[in-house]
Amino acid sequence: xxxxxxxxxxxxxxxxxxxxxxCTEREQIDSIFSEADIKDxxxxxxxxxxxxxxxxxxGTPEEDLTDEDEYNFExxxxxxxxxRMLS
Numbered sequence: 001x002x003x004x005x006x007x008x009x010x011x012x013x014x015x016x017x018x019x020x021x022x023c024t025e026r027e028q029i030d031s032i033f034s035e036a037d038i039k040d041x042x043x044x045x046x047x048x049x050x051x052x053x054x055x056x057x058x059g060t061p062e063e064d065l066t067d068e069d070e071y072n073f074e075x076x077x078x079x080x081x082x083x084r085m086l087s
Contacts, residue, residue, distance in 0.1 A: 012036060013047060020051040026075050041067035048074045052083040 019032045033044050045067070049055075065073075077083065 016047055017051045020048065020078075024079065024081070026079055029075055029078060041071040045071055045074050048078050052078060053086065054083070 016032055016036050016038065020029065023029050023032065029048070033039075033047075038044055038047070
């Protein structure tokens with residue numbers, strides 16, 4: 001049973017990543033996460049990073065950012081789109 005749950009989660013995340021590739025606006029990104037019932041900002045950030053091919057993040061501010069702040073930044077980077085030329 002646990003294996004099936006893991007497989008379902010893997011498939012759900014892969015589907016979200018596939019759908020993210022076509023997003024060009026913040027509203028589209030939020031809609032995909034809402035439809036998949038993914039509310040956790042850390043999970044959203046991880047999926048955005050995976051879609052953009054980000055393995056590590058450098059040069060982040062020293063100040064404490066909330067998960068929501070970091071998510072907003074990731075969405076801005078995603079929508080800006082230069083990551084598409086690097087993939």
